[in-house]
Amino acid sequence: MATRSPLTRRALLGAAGLAGVAGTAAAWPRLTGADIPGRGDDALTVLILGTAQDAAGRQQIADAFTEEHPDIPVRIQSVQATDWGDFFAKILTMVASGTQPDVVYTATEGAQLFAERLALPLDDYLLRDADAVRDYFEDVHPSLIEAFMYKGSLYQLPLDFNAANMYLNLDVLERNGLEMPGEDWNRDDFTELLRGMQGDATPYYWTNRLFGGIVPWLYVNDTSFLTEERAQGGEQLWSTFYPGEERSGGYLWTGSNATHERVHESVEYLRTLVQDGLAVRPEEGGGNTLVGLFASGRIGSTPAGGYWVQGLAEGGMTAEQYDVQFFPRWRTQRHQFGAAGYAVMKTTEKADQAWEWIKFTASKQAMQLAFPTPSTTPTRRSMVTDSLYTGVGPEHWSRFYDTLDRFPTSGPIPAPPQQAAVETALIRNISTALSGGAGGVARALAALDRDLRAVFTEEDA
Amino acid sequence: MTTDSRGTLLRWIFLAPTMLGVGLFVLVPIVGSLVLAFFRWDIITSPRFVGLQNFTDLAADSTVAVSFLNTAVFVVVAVAAQLAIAMLLAVLVQSRMPAWLRVFFRSTFFFPLVLSAASVSILMKYLFNESYGVINWALSLVGIPAVPWLTSPQWAMVVVIAVYVWQNFGFSFLLFIGGLAAVPQEVYEAGAIDGATGWRRFRHLTLPLVSPTVLVASVMAIISALQVFDQPYVLTRGGPGDSTRTVVMVIYESAFRELEFGRASAIGLVLMVLIMLVTAAQFRLARRFVFYQ
Numbered sequence: 001m002a003t004r005s006p007l008t009r010r011a012l013l014g015a016a017g018l019a020g021v022a023g024t025a026a027a028w029p030r031l032t033g034a035d036i037p038g039r040g041d042d043a044l045t046v047l048i049l050g051t052a053q054d055a056a057g058r059q060q061i062a063d064a065f066t067e068e069h070p071d072i073p074v075r076i077q078s079v080q081a082t083d084w085g086d087f088f089a090k091i092l093t094m095v096a097s098g099t100q101p102d103v104v105y106t107a108t109e110g111a112q113l114f115a116e117r118l119a120l121p122l123d124d125y126l127l128r129d130a131d132a133v134r135d136y137f138e139d140v141h142p143s144l145i146e147a148f149m150y151k152g153s154l155y156q157l158p159l160d161f162n163a164a165n166m167y168l169n170l171d172v173l174e175r176n177g178l179e180m181p182g183e184d185w186n187r188d189d190f191t192e193l194l195r196g197m198q199g200d201a202t203p204y205y206w207t208n209r210l211f212g213g214i215v216p217w218l219y220v221n222d223t224s225f226l227t228e229e230r231a232q233g234g235e236q237l238w239s240t241f242y243p244g245e246e247r248s249g250g251y252l253w254t255g256s257n258a259t260h261e262r263v264h265e266s267v268e269y270l271r272t273l274v275q276d277g278l279a280v281r282p283e284e285g286g287g288n289t290l291v292g293l294f295a296s297g298r299i300g301s302t303p304a305g306g307y308w309v310q311g312l313a314e315g316g317m318t319a320e321q322y323d324v325q326f327f328p329r330w331r332t333q334r335h336q337f338g339a340a341g342y343a344v345m346k347t348t349e350k351a352d353q354a355w356e357w358i359k360f361t362a363s364k365q366a367m368q369l370a371f372p373t374p375s376t377t378p379t380r381r382s383m384v385t386d387s388l389y390t391g392v393g394p395e396h397w398s399r400f401y402d403t404l405d406r407f408p409t410s411g412p413i414p415a416p417p418q419q420a421a422v423e424t425a426l427i428r429n430i431s432t433a434l435s436g437g438a439g440g441v442a443r444a445l446a447a448l449d450r451d452l453r454a455v456f457t458e459e460d461a
Numbered sequence: 462m463t464t465d466s467r468g469t470l471l472r473w474i475f476l477a478p479t480m481l482g483v484g485l486f487v488l489v490p491i492v493g494s495l496v497l498a499f500f501r502w503d504i505i506t507s508p509r510f511v512g513l514q515n516f517t518d519l520a521a522d523s524t525v526a527v528s529f530l531n532t533a534v535f536v537v538v539a540v541a542a543q544l545a546i547a548m549l550l551a552v553l554v555q556s557r558m559p560a561w562l563r564v565f566f567r568s569t570f571f572f573p574l575v576l577s578a579a580s581v582s583i584l585m586k587y588l589f590n591e592s593y594g595v596i597n598w599a600l601s602l603v604g605i606p607a608v609p610w611l612t613s614p615q616w617a618m619v620v621v622i623a624v625y626v627w628q629n630f631g632f633s634f635l636l637f638i639g640g641l642a643a644v645p646q647e648v649y650e651a652g653a654i655d656g657a658t659g660w661r662r663f664r665h666l667t668l669p670l671v672s673p674t675v676l677v678a679s680v681m682a683i684i685s686a687l688q689v690f691d692q693p694y695v696l697t698r699g700g701p702g703d704s705t706r707t708v709v710m711v712i713y714e715s716a717f718r719e720l721e722f723g724r725a726s727a728i729g730l731v732l733m734v735l736i737m738l739v740t741a742a743q744f745r746l747a748r749r750f751v752f753y754q
Contacts, residue, residue: 089717089720092505093504093717095505117505208700280591281609281701289587293593298592298593420718421718421719428700428706431701431702432614432702434701435612435613435614435702435704447523
């Protein structure tokens with residue numbers, strides 16, 4: 001005979017209810033968002049793109065800063081994102097939810113979005129503390145500074161950068177009896193080199209995005225898919241830190257140039273490379289897989305910056321197995337580059353402390369802590385030395401920085417404040433252009449032109 | 462307190478958690494989205510009322526039009542393939558075979574469904590890579606040249622559909638297994654006496670008897686397919702061009718990349734209405750084609 005449990009149904013339901021109430025109480029900080037880092041805390045919140053490990057990696061910079069400024073506690077907070085566009089969207093969501101950071105590490109892709117809407121100009125601080133930051137400017141190429149000027153003001157101090165150089169796999173070249181091209185090589189030399197690569201390696205591997213995709217080919221063809229102008233202003237900054245340098249108040253990309261004949265010419269060139277089997281159809285997004293493929297000798301050439309060196313070394317590639325060359329000349333040899341630095345949020349109540357952070361992180365001491373390995377190119381010329389690349393870097397590592405000196409007209413990634421919509425339109429239509437025949441290029445560029453005009457018109461409205 | 466009022470109170474107490482959940486996580490977002498669809502809002506600046514402009518803009522937006530067309534193609538092909546494969550495998554698994562083998566097949570076919578769609582898509586992206594993928598390598602062994610699976614408009618949608626169907630047919634399969642198990646054996650015995658075997662048995666006996674299950678499976682499959690996002694986003698990001706861009710991808714890109722939350726809400730509402738209409742149409746059609754025992 002079954003025995004009745006002493007636990008009644010009512011008691012059981014009551015216990016479940018109590019458990020529910022207790023669980024809700026325990027989860028209250030989570031439910032109300034009170035446990036979100038930075039909320040209700042007095043620390044200077046510095047946001048970076050990356051993982052928790054990346055944040056931990058920068059902790060020693062925060063520790064060094066705290067030693068110098070014990071009154072300014074700092075919290076490094078990381079946000080994982082698939083790319084810069086995703087990162088910016090997440091920051092904006094944080095702003096909307098009232099948990100905005102004080103300082104954000106952002107790249108050229110978001111420089112004008114921040115300058116236009118989110119960031120504080122640094123001009124007053126720079127002029128006030130000119131003596132303290134003079135050694136930084138003496139060490140950094142003015143092209144990098146100009147890339148972070150917007151409408152006459154400077155919003156970030158770039159700490160690292162990467163130009164779109166050309167990586168060449170020496171194993172692949174050797175297998176095919178080819179030689180490393182010279183610095184003055186041109187587009188035809190490049191095509192010939194690709195034709196000489198046979199067998200199991202892809203001659204040219206590239207990705208479809210704002211950095212390293214079609215844009216370097218537009219720049220060397222002396223054009224771009226956006227109209228490029230320079231803003232007035234910034235004279236005081238230039239005369240203070242770069243006397244004699246004639247630079248502008250920053251880049252302005254305000255319209256479409258997609259139907260220009262040279263844009264067509266550049267896209268058509270890449271389309272023929274794809275059609276002839278000399279280049280892969282570009283994939284979208286970044287190239288995490290790319291490092292492994294290049295290191296294993298399955299890619300002959302690809303555009304990339306100094307950020308690749310450490311990854312290739314970790315992938316088992318020795319310095320003798322690859323080298324880096326300037327991008328091949330077409331009508332010009334203007335290079336594309338991207339840089340990154342800290343921006344102070346307009347909404348912060350700790351602007352002065354944020355400036356101290358920016359000043360500190362631009363010091364050589366902090367930059368050496370930030371960039372101990374060649375996983376990017378430091379903007380301080382004095383740090384791009386043999387000691388950074390010994391044993392891991394390519395023979396001509398100096399070309400990473402020399403790009404800026406040799407080709408002073410080199411320009412940043414064309415990223416107006418509407419970067420996300422512009423990049424989406426570019427990727428979509430370049431992808432279409434390369435998927436069809438020769439006639440498809442004009443149609444795709446007309447569609448790109450239409451999309452870009454809509455983006456800029458909408459902004460004006 | 463009377464027994465009646467105590468009962469009423471208890472009913473409300475038991476309903477409260479569900480009502481609260483539905484209210485907070487379903488009704489509030491729907492109402493919020495409905496309101497947002499009439500505004501232009503980029504998170505940073507204050508929302509600006511634009512009336513019906515977000516909706517009228519959609520009509521002239523070629524990307525939105527293409528995404529709806531892509532989604533329609535996706536739904537038709539993917540749902541048909543998903544239901545056909547699930548039904549075929551369910552019938553085979555329900556036929557005579559050792560019990561352990563039946564358990565093995567049931568688990569195996571259901572397994573992809575429990576995997577993360579993003580993880581599966583990343584894996585598939587490697588398999589279908591034109592230059593280094595295993596699939597093209599296998600094809601090369603029999604002399605077939607490399608196929609640009611994910612980088613050509615002709616193939617990209619095929620791969621997206623294939624990956625989606627591979628991952629999702631297990632759910633319909635499980636529903637059909639249940640439906641087939643409920644079919645009385647006597648019906649088949651009677652049918653056998655009348656000479657119904659093979660395809661005729663399936664067409665005239667099995668299908669009508671499992672038609673209620675087919676209705677449920679198709680409704681769920683269509684709703685799910687209309688909201689497809691993970692597979693095309695990870696595999697192709699909607700490319701090449703717009704060839705695999707789906708409606709939910711456009712919603713995501715509008716909101717979280719281009720910060721056009723009003724536009725995203727407007728597209729979301731159109732999709733919601735579309736799903737409701739399609740589901741209503743299915744139930745309407747069911748009156749003619751679904752046979753209840």
